[in-house]
Amino acid sequence: MVPGLHMLKALWAYRYFVWSSVLREFHGKYRESLLGAFWAVANPLAMIVIYTVVFGQLMRAQLPGREQTPFAFSIYLCAGVITWGLFAEMLSRLNGIFLEYGNLIKKSNFPRICLPAIVTFSALVNFSIVFGLYLVFLALVGHWPGWLLLAVVPLLVLQVLFTLGLGIFLGTLNVFFRDIGQFTGIAVQFWFWLTPVVYVFESLSISARNILQYNPLQSLISAYQTIFLDLRVPDFYSLIPLAVLTCFFLVLGAWFFLARVGELVDEL
Numbered sequence: 412m413v414p415g416l417h418m419l420k421a422l423w424a425y426r427y428f429v430w431s432s433v434l435r436e437f438h439g440k441y442r443e444s445l446l447g448a449f450w451a452v453a454n455p456l457a458m459i460v461i462y463t464v465v466f467g468q469l470m471r472a473q474l475p476g477r478e479q480t481p482f483a484f485s486i487y488l489c490a491g492v493i494t495w496g497l498f499a500e501m502l503s504r505l506n507g508i509f510l511e512y513g514n515l516i517k518k519s520n521f522p523r524i525c526l527p528a529i530v531t532f533s534a535l536v537n538f539s540i541v542f543g544l545y546l547v548f549l550a551l552v553g554h555w556p557g558w559l560l561l562a563v564v565p566l567l568v569l570q571v572l573f574t575l576g577l578g579i580f581l582g583t584l585n586v587f588f589r590d591i592g593q594f595t596g597i598a599v600q601f602w603f604w605l606t607p608v609v610y611v612f613e614s615l616s617i618s619a620r621n622i623l624q625y626n627p628l629q630s631l632i633s634a635y636q637t638i639f640l641d642l643r644v645p646d647f648y649s650l651i652p653l654a655v656l657t658c659f660f661l662v663l664g665a666w667f668f669l670a671r672v673g674e675l676v677d678e679l
Contacts, residue, residue, distance in 0.1 A: 418665065421522035429525050433532045456544055462488050463548070482552050483640065489545055490639040491608035491632045494566075497538040498574050498628065499599055504530045505578025506595045509586050509675055516676060523672050527579050531571060549639065559638050562645065566634055569650060569657060573627070576660030583668045586675055606632055627653045 422429065463485040480486070508526045509516065516523065549555050585591040606628050612620065623629055631653055634645035 418522070418524045421524060422528055425522055425525050428521065429528050429532065432525075432529045433536060436529070436533050437536055458492075458541075459485075459489055459544055459548055462492065480554070480640070482554070486549065486552075486554055487611075487636050487640045488609060489548070490636045491606075493538070493541050493545055494570065494632060494635050495603060495606065495608050495628075496541065497534055498570060499603070500537065501531060501534045501571070501574040502578050502581070502599060503596065504534070505575070505582045506585055507592050508578075508582045510589075510592075523675065524668070527575060527582070530578075531575060535571070554639075554642070556639055556642055559642060559644065562638050563635070565647070566631060566638075566645075566650075569654060570631055572661060573653060573657040576657060576662075576664040579664035579668050580660060583664070583671050583675075587671070602626075602628070607636075608632060627656050 463482055504511075505527055508530055509523070512526050516526075546555075546560075581591055581595055585595075605623060605626055607623070612623070612629065612633060615623065630646075630649040634647075634650065637643060637645040
């Protein structure tokens with residue numbers, strides 16, 4: 412608890428540094444482009460259109476019982492892809508964050524925990540743009556979730572904390588064992604296909620479902636899809652294993668980071 416409070420105090424003291432870094436990253440993406448930040452909207456908009464027009468029509472038959480719901484598979488697919496994208500972006504960047512900012516770590520004296528915070532807020536900024544467009548899409552097709560949007564908040568908090576704990580642990584470990592970064596990239600690709608994002612969990616065989624139920628993100632992605640497609644509150648009890656795992660990785664990540672933070676400069 413004490414180390415955790417210490418890190419929170421350090422983040423609060425350097426909050427302006429964190430936020431300015433997030434803004435600098437966002438503007439830096441589009442600084443040299445003619446249309447600038449327009450691409451921050453155009454790219455996710457293109458993704459939603461592709462999923463709606465192509466995948467949504469071709470794979471509609473995979474959602475039996477929802478034939479009367481317009482764009483049912485598009486709603487289902489985007490709910491999974493958008494939230495998975497937040498997880499994948501955070502984890503991939505956290506995995507190499509200390510290597511990415513190696514020169515800054517060597518030259519400047521600041522709390523190293525600021526770097527995972529920068530990644531987290533940057534990913535949330537990108538997510539908010541895509542998620543906002545998704546909500547516009549839901550409103551246009553007459554599938555607005557209404558007050559159920561409030562149920563997204565605890566899911567999002569749980570997801571961010573889980574990814575943060577796992578990412579800090581892997582990012583710190585990657586400084587000392589560089590193969591971790593390569594392995595994580597491959598593992599995330601397999602993890603995606605072992606999660607019900609582009610297929611329906613109930614359509615799998617019983618043996619496959621028995622195996623995939625141990626995937627900690629299966630219940631989380633399904634909860635998002637339940638909110639946006641079925642327009643009902645998800646089963647929060649199914650998220651208890653993920654919540655326990657989140658606490659484990661937060662403690663493990665904080666402990667390993669604090670134990671090795673003094674050695675980061677030497678390894679970099």
